[in-house]
Amino acid sequence: MLYATTPAHEKRRLFRERLATGELLRFPGAFNPLSARLIEQRGFEGVYISGAVLAADLGLPDIGLTTLTEVAGRGQQIARMTDLPAIIDADTGFGEPMNVARTIQSLEDAGIAGAHIEDQVNPKRCGHLDGKAVVDQDTAIKRIRAAVDARRDPNFLVMARTDIRAIDGLDAAITRAKHLVDAGADAIFPEAMRTLEEFAAVRAAVGVPILANMTEFGKSDLFSTSQLRDVGVNIVIWPVSLLRMAMGAAGRALATLNDEGHLTSHLGEMQHRADLYDLIDYEGYSHFDANVFTFDLTKE
Known part of the structure; x- marks a missing residue:
């Protein structure tokens, strides 16, 4: 995290x-x-x-x-x-x-x-x-x-x-x-x-x-x-290779948006949301929050 x-x-x-x-x-x-x-x-x-x-x-x-x-x-x-x-x-x-x-x-x-x-x-x-x-x-x-x-x-x-x-x-x-x-x-x-x-x-x-x-x-x-x-x-x-790859893909995506109005044809090329969440350790952050914020606001 x-x-x-x-x-x-x-x-x-x-x-x-x-x-x-x-x-x-x-x-x-x-x-x-x-x-x-x-x-x-x-x-x-x-x-x-x-x-x-x-x-x-x-x-x-x-x-x-x-x-x-x-x-x-x-x-x-x-x-x-x-x-x-x-x-x-x-x-x-x-x-x-x-x-x-x-x-x-x-x-x-x-x-x-x-x-x-x-x-x-x-x-x-x-x-x-x-x-x-x-x-x-x-x-x-x-x-x-x-x-x-x-x-x-x-x-x-x-x-x-x-x-x-x-x-x-x-x-x-x-x-x-x-x-x-x-x-x-x-x-x-x-x-x-x-x-x-x-x-x-x-x-x-x-x-x-x-x-x-x-x-x-x-x-x-x-x-x-x-x-x-x-x-x-x-x-x-x-x-510069990864930047060139990313910018090349971005350029093609923008061209598709101009031509087709959506990116459905490019979904297979995208990083899936699940892969992004795994890369940034979304689960680790959620676990940290759950462990820290355990107090009960109804009790004084």
Whole structure:
């Protein structure tokens, strides 16, 4: 009932232990708190909170318009709804190194298990669009050092994302990844890799886990979990997939309302009321009410 029973520090500890096993952990992107609970119910290992989704939820493009307050607040709403660890997209850290430090502590306070900080310039843009620019190596390193130094829970995962592959090629991405690990990054997010061989090359070059971003309509092919596991990927995210599925279904439903005036033909596609009530633990709330409100107003 209400929120997750596992405290944030324990989620982080368990996540780090599982990540250390080397298995591939699956983190679908949650577009709201209820979808995070569904991800847990369906047996996945974690929840991803996408910056693009948080922006889209506000009707904004993913170009660095959201604030730390908005991201941390929505992240907390999502993370507290599940016992799974949540990794959040912290963009460029919302400013200079001191801002990065504040970002990490704010996300710790929000109950997040880990965050990735990228090396794009401000304002950033979606990692799978053309025209990106990255900061110099020294600036990228300072961001990660600030994040590592600021965290209070050593199990909070500081992940470094590099977008340099699309600009200067794979060798540059590997070189930067190594420097980011030397700066203290616990994991590497090499954005917009084009082949399995590129993922394998990054994994071989760094001694920390790597993340694969399987976003649709992007630069990377949509590799399967078994393919990614075979080349040593440790975390895979599908950041916007559930939002895209939900919005696609909503668009089709609205078209049907325009054409037919009702949604009878779509009933089989809907989440049944009984399934929704089970997901939000309606019975648990009713049981709690029954146990609390047991007084008899007729007696004084």
